[in-house]
Amino acid sequence: MKKNIAIIMGGYSSEYAISIKSGSVVDKHLSSERFKTFSIVINKESWYYKDKEGINHEVDKNDFSIFLGNQKITFDCIFNAIHGTPGEDGLLQAYFELLRIPQTSCNHYQAALTFNKRDLLSVLKPYGIKCATSYFLNLGDEINEQKIIEKVGLPCFVKANRAGSSFGISKVYQAEELDAAIKQAFLEDDEIIIESFLDGTEISVGVITYKGKVTVLPITEIVSENDFFDYEAKYQGKSQEITPARITQNQRENAERTAKKVYQVLKMSGYSRSEFIFIGDDPYMLEINTTPGLTEESILPQQAQIAGISLPELFESAIEEALKNNNV
Numbered sequence: 001m002k003k004n005i006a007i008i009m010g011g012y013s014s015e016y017a018i019s020i021k022s023g024s025v026v027d028k029h030l031s032s033e034r035f036k037t038f039s040i041v042i043n044k045e046s047w048y049y050k051d052k053e054g055i056n057h058e059v060d061k062n063d064f065s066i067f068l069g070n071q072k073i074t075f076d077c078i079f080n081a082i083h084g085t086p087g088e089d090g091l092l093q094a095y096f097e098l099l100r101i102p103q104t105s106c107n108h109y110q111a112a113l114t115f116n117k118r119d120l121l122s123v124l125k126p127y128g129i130k131c132a133t134s135y136f137l138n139l140g141d142e143i144n145e146q147k148i149i150e151k152v153g154l155p156c157f158v159k160a161n162r163a164g165s166s167f168g169i170s171k172v173y174q175a176e177e178l179d180a181a182i183k184q185a186f187l188e189d190d191e192i193i194i195e196s197f198l199d200g201t202e203i204s205v206g207v208i209t210y211k212g213k214v215t216v217l218p219i220t221e222i223v224s225e226n227d228f229f230d231y232e233a234k235y236q237g238k239s240q241e242i243t244p245a246r247i248t249q250n251q252r253e254n255a256e257r258t259a260k261k262v263y264q265v266l267k268m269s270g271y272s273r274s275e276f277i278f279i280g281d282d283p284y285m286l287e288i289n290t291t292p293g294l295t296e297e298s299i300l301p302q303q304a305q306i307a308g309i310s311l312p313e314l315f316e317s318a319i320e321e322a323l324k325n326n327n328v
Contacts, residue, residue, distance in 0.1 A: 013084030
């Protein structure tokens with residue numbers, strides 16, 4: 001019998017449109033012979049499934065079910081394609097764990113931890129994972145620009161602590177630019193992180209559990225046409241994403257080892273895509289994404305295809321792992 005798969009997409013953040021695109025690609029590539037898929041949009045106003053006639057069917061949040069006519073539809077597995085809150089920060093993971101419905105992303109604690117850049121880097125430092133020098137600010141804190149610059153130097157990056165797709169991020173060259181950058185970051189989150197500038201090759205490393213094995217995918221080199229890998233560079237063609245990356249054998253081995261260590265130290269499951277910058281041969285961690293983009297043009301699917309893993313294989317493996325891990 002076909003498994004009922006709910007592909008959740010949308011979310012509450014600035015990444016809504018990107019998530020809709022990712023979810024649509026997953027729906028397109030999952031086997032119709034093995035799965036019956038339902039694209040379910042989650043936004044602040046409602047959670048719903050839109051049928052072929054364009055009729056919206058509201059999700060019953062008590063058990064995450066829908067009614068089609070008189071038939072109640074429940075789901076064997078949730079495929080999570082939501083970038084940002086509530087799909088990448090642990091909220092929906094905890095909800096599905098309580099309902100005992102298998103889902104393809106990591107568990108709620110790992111999602112919450114990795115979504116919080118400040119907490120993630122603090123947890124990883126004792127394990128020898130290198131990262132930029134950082135300064136933390138919460139909304140309402142006194143802003144001492146001299147102290148910030150003394151600690152992180154110039155240029156520096158000002159980032160929203162809990163946001164993706166480079167929303168709320170600025171590169172600051174002059175002290176006079178710092179106040180505006182901080183205000184912009186606070187539009188995305190009430191916590192921000194200010195980091196020293198790392199001058200080196202930027203890479204993205206996908207790590208997944210594929211057919212029961214933790215697998216490091218071919219590494220992608222990021223070459224932005226803009227000043228850094230911002231929203232335009234990521235989604236509007238203003239960058240080159242070169243896979244495999246043009247790095248040395250030693251750099252490649254160090255990056256693979258570090259990305260795999262992060263995945264295992266954090267007890268991750270599902271997909272992850274970690275961002276690093278090389279200083280010499282050492283990869284310095286920027287962040288990790290636990291529901292990365294899943295369109296044909298996105299980095300992790302590109303890496304998987306170069307590794308010989310097709311999109312149907314990539315997506316179906318995530319469902320199989322979720323079902324197995326939940327003893328279904």
